[in-house]
Amino acid sequence: MAKVSFREQVLQAREDAIVASVNRLLAEKGFDLMTVDEVVADVGIAKASLYKHFTSKEELAAAAMVRVLERALAELERLRTLPGLSALERLKAVARWTMQVQLAGEMPSLPAQNSSLRAALVAHKVYMDRLLTLSDELGEWIGEAQEKGQLSPSLPPELVLYTLFARACDPVLGLLKAGGQYSDEQIIEMLLGTCFDGLTAASLAAKH
Amino acid sequence: MAKVSFREQVLQAREDAIVASVNRLLAEKGFDLMTVDEVVADVGIAKASLYKHFTSKEELAAAAMVRVLERALAELERLRTLPGLSALERLKAVARWTMQVQLAGEMPSLPAQNSSLRAALVAHKVYMDRLLTLSDELGEWIGEAQEKGQLSPSLPPELVLYTLFARACDPVLGLLKAGGQYSDEQIIEMLLGTCFDGLTAASLAAKH
DNA sequence: GTCTATAAGAGGATAGAC
DNA sequence: GTCTATCCTCTTATAGAC
Incomplete structure (x- = not known):
C-alpha cells in the first residue's frame, strides 16, 4: 500500500505540474493559441x-479550470x-x-465561442460540479446582499453572478496594466469601484 | 471613365459582400474559429x-473592424x-x-491575445486611424462629462474609454440572452444601469 | 508510463489555366 | 480577376519499442 x-504521489505531482503549466499558458495565450507542444x-x-494523463487538449483546459474553481471555492470558505x-x-x-x-497571470481564459471546448466542459462532471457549487454559493451571498439592500434588489441575481464572472476576465485590467500608470492595487480598487458603484459615482479607490 | x-463598383460590391460575411462570422465564431473556407x-x-482582394486572414479581420468603427463614428456624428x-x-x-x-450579432469579436492579429492591426493604417479618431472623440465627451460632474472626475479618462470598449463585447449580454428571460431592450437597459450606476445602485431599467 | 517517430487532418496561402 | 487543384505548415493525436 505504501509503495x-x-x-501515485509521483504521478500526482507530475499531473499537478502539467496542470500548473496549462493554467499559466491558458492565462497567457488562451486556449486556441496554446499548443500541446508548448x-x-x-x-x-x-x-x-x-x-497518458489527459486524453485531449480540452481535458487539459478542464483540469486547469477545475484548479482555479477550487481555488475560488477555498477563497469563499476563507x-x-x-x-x-x-x-x-x-x-x-x-x-x-x-x-x-x-x-498575477494565473487566470485561465477560455474563449466563450469554441464549441469543441464548450462541449467538453459541459460534459466534464468535476468541472460542472465545481462551477455549479461556486455559482450556488455566490448566489446565496447575492440574495443576502439584495435582501439587505446592499445590492440593487431589482437586478436579476443571475445578472450579478454573470457580471462577477465576467469581471474576473475583464480586458480592462490588462489594458490599464499595459498603460503602466497605475499599480496593481490601484487598478483593482478602481475597477471594483466602477463595477459596484458605476462610472458616474465617485470611485473611492481613486483617492490613492 | 464610366466603364x-x-x-470598380462591381468589385467594390463584391468586397463589401466579403467584409459583411467576415463581420458576421467574426461575431459568430471569433477570429480563430472563423476559417477562410467558410x-x-x-x-x-x-x-x-x-x-486577390485581401492578402491575408488578418487583413480580412481588419476590414471588418474598420467597417464597424466607421459605423460607430457615424453614430457619434448622429x-x-x-x-x-x-x-x-x-x-x-x-x-x-x-x-x-x-x-444583433454584428459585433466582430477579436481575441485580445492573438499576436499575429494584433501585429497586423497596429500596422493597419486605416484601422488605427479610425480607432484613434473614435477614441479621441469619445475622449472629448468623457472629459466634458467629468468636468460637469456627470461622470466621476476622479477616474482616469482612459479607464472610462476602455470600459466602454469592453462593454461593447461584454459576454454578460450573450449569457443573459441565452437565458431567454428578458427582451433585448431589457438586457441592454439593465447592463447600461450596472455599467454607469453600478451593481449597488438600483437600476432604473429593471422596472420594466 | 515514458520515449521517438509518425500518422492524420485542418487550414492558410498560392500556381497556373482561362 | 476568377476558377480548380495543390502545396505546405502547424497541430492534435497515436503506434510501437523500451
Whole structure:
C-alpha cells in the first residue's frame, strides 16, 4: 500500500505540474493559441506521456479550470470564516481576489465561442460540479446582499453572478496594466469601484 | 471613365459582400474559429479570388473592424446633431448602440491575445486611424462629462474609454440572452444601469 | 508510463489555366 | 480577376519499442 501510494504521489505531482503549466499558458495565450507542444516543452516531458494523463487538449483546459474553481471555492470558505463581513463585502472581496489572480497571470481564459471546448466542459462532471457549487454559493451571498439592500434588489441575481464572472476576465485590467500608470492595487480598487458603484459615482479607490 | 467606374463598383460590391460575411462570422465564431473556407463558401466565390482582394486572414479581420468603427463614428456624428443631449447622455447612447450591435450579432469579436492579429492591426493604417479618431472623440465627451460632474472626475479618462470598449463585447449580454428571460431592450437597459450606476445602485431599467 | 517517430487532418496561402 | 487543384505548415493525436 505504501509503495503504491508513493508511486501515485509521483504521478500526482507530475499531473499537478502539467496542470500548473496549462493554467499559466491558458492565462497567457488562451486556449486556441496554446499548443500541446508548448505544454510538454514547458513541463519537460514527451507528448505521448501527457496523453497518458489527459486524453485531449480540452481535458487539459478542464483540469486547469477545475484548479482555479477550487481555488475560488477555498477563497469563499476563507471569507466565510472572517468575522464581521457583510454579504456585499464578501462579494467585493471575491471580485478583488479574481482580479488579483488575473493580474498575477494565473487566470485561465477560455474563449466563450469554441464549441469543441464548450462541449467538453459541459460534459466534464468535476468541472460542472465545481462551477455549479461556486455559482450556488455566490448566489446565496447575492440574495443576502439584495435582501439587505446592499445590492440593487431589482437586478436579476443571475445578472450579478454573470457580471462577477465576467469581471474576473475583464480586458480592462490588462489594458490599464499595459498603460503602466497605475499599480496593481490601484487598478483593482478602481475597477471594483466602477463595477459596484458605476462610472458616474465617485470611485473611492481613486483617492490613492 | 464610366466603364472603369462601373467595373470598380462591381468589385467594390463584391468586397463589401466579403467584409459583411467576415463581420458576421467574426461575431459568430471569433477570429480563430472563423476559417477562410467558410468565408468563401458564405460569399460564394473561390478562395483564390478572395486573396486577390485581401492578402491575408488578418487583413480580412481588419476590414471588418474598420467597417464597424466607421459605423460607430457615424453614430457619434448622429448623436452630436441631436439637440439637448448632455455629454453623459451621449456616452450612454453610444454604449446602448454598441450593445444593440452586439445583440444583433454584428459585433466582430477579436481575441485580445492573438499576436499575429494584433501585429497586423497596429500596422493597419486605416484601422488605427479610425480607432484613434473614435477614441479621441469619445475622449472629448468623457472629459466634458467629468468636468460637469456627470461622470466621476476622479477616474482616469482612459479607464472610462476602455470600459466602454469592453462593454461593447461584454459576454454578460450573450449569457443573459441565452437565458431567454428578458427582451433585448431589457438586457441592454439593465447592463447600461450596472455599467454607469453600478451593481449597488438600483437600476432604473429593471422596472420594466 | 515514458520515449521517438509518425500518422492524420485542418487550414492558410498560392500556381497556373482561362 | 476568377476558377480548380495543390502545396505546405502547424497541430492534435497515436503506434510501437523500451
